[in-house]
Amino acid sequence: MTHLKVLPPVTSETPPVDSEAFRASMRQLAVGVSVITAGQGTDRTGMTVTSLSSFSIAPPSLIVSINRAASIRPLLDRYRTFGASILGTGHNAVADRFAGVGGLKGNGRFIGEKWITLETGAPLLAGALAVFDCEIEEIIERHTHSIVIGLVKAARATEGSPLVHWQGQCRAFAG
Ligand SMILES: Cc1cc2nc3c(=O)[nH]c(=O)nc-3n(C[C@H](O)[C@H](O)[C@H](O)COP(=O)(O)O)c2cc1C
Known part of the structure; x- marks a missing residue:
């Protein structure tokens, strides 16, 4: 006896998933908050993401999905490297600034933090819970987003408590 549920084939008549239902359901997913950075010197920018995830252990790689309209997108092509910094409980202001709150752009978002x-020269947040210095292996364009696969060239971790995004808000981890 099979327990597989057989779904009807997808056709143009298949009703689209209601985007409100999708959003409401995704709000229940608790995830860590990171900042993705790219560029060198003052030619740099960064953005807050929750889409960072481990991809493979061998080779050490990670994956992040980035809106194609984000200001970091051309820098990823130009430098072919990026940094990923996992934010801690005290980094609410950093998460806001790199999400565009306050209107700062590019190098201006980096002010106030060390x-x-x-290895690659990509900026990494000194006070982050962990940092990953990555070389871009591949960028896959799909729908509105670029799926970026990064080969990890260096990683460092410290002790601390994470910033967690849940129900539309960045919160201190209550574990
Ligand atoms: C908690 C949080 C998580 C986010 N995660 C992502 C993400 O995974 N991918 C993405 O493209 N944008 C994400 N964003 C939105 C970007 O941070 C925001 O659009 C940012 O300002 C980049 O755009 P800009 O550099 O063009 O201003 C997130 C925003 C917040 C507040």
Whole structure:
């Protein structure tokens, strides 16, 4: 006896999933908050993401999905490297600034925090819970987003408590 549920084939008549239902359902997913950064020197920018995820252990790689309209997108092509910094409980203001709250752009978003570089020269947040210095292996364009696969060239972790995004808000981890 099979327990597989057989779904009807997708056709143009298949009703689209209601986007409100999709959003409401995704709000229940609790995820860590990170900042993705790209560029060198003052030619740099970054953005807040919740789409960062581990991809493979061998080779060490991660994946992040980035809206094609985001200001970081051309820098990913130009430098072919990026940094990923996992935010801690005290980084609410950083999450806001790199999400565009306050209107700062590019290098202006980096002011007020200490940044380091490791292998590739991509900026990494000195006080992050963990940082990953990545070389871009591939960028896959799909729908509204670019799926970016990064080969991890260096990684560092410290102790601390994460910033978690749940129900539309960045919150201190209550574990
Ligand atoms: C908690 C949080 C998570 C986000 N996650 C993503 C993400 O995974 N991918 C993405 O493209 N934008 C994400 N965004 C939106 C970008 O941070 C925002 O659009 C940012 O300002 C980039 O656009 P800009 O550099 O063009 O201003 C997120 C925003 C917030 C507040």
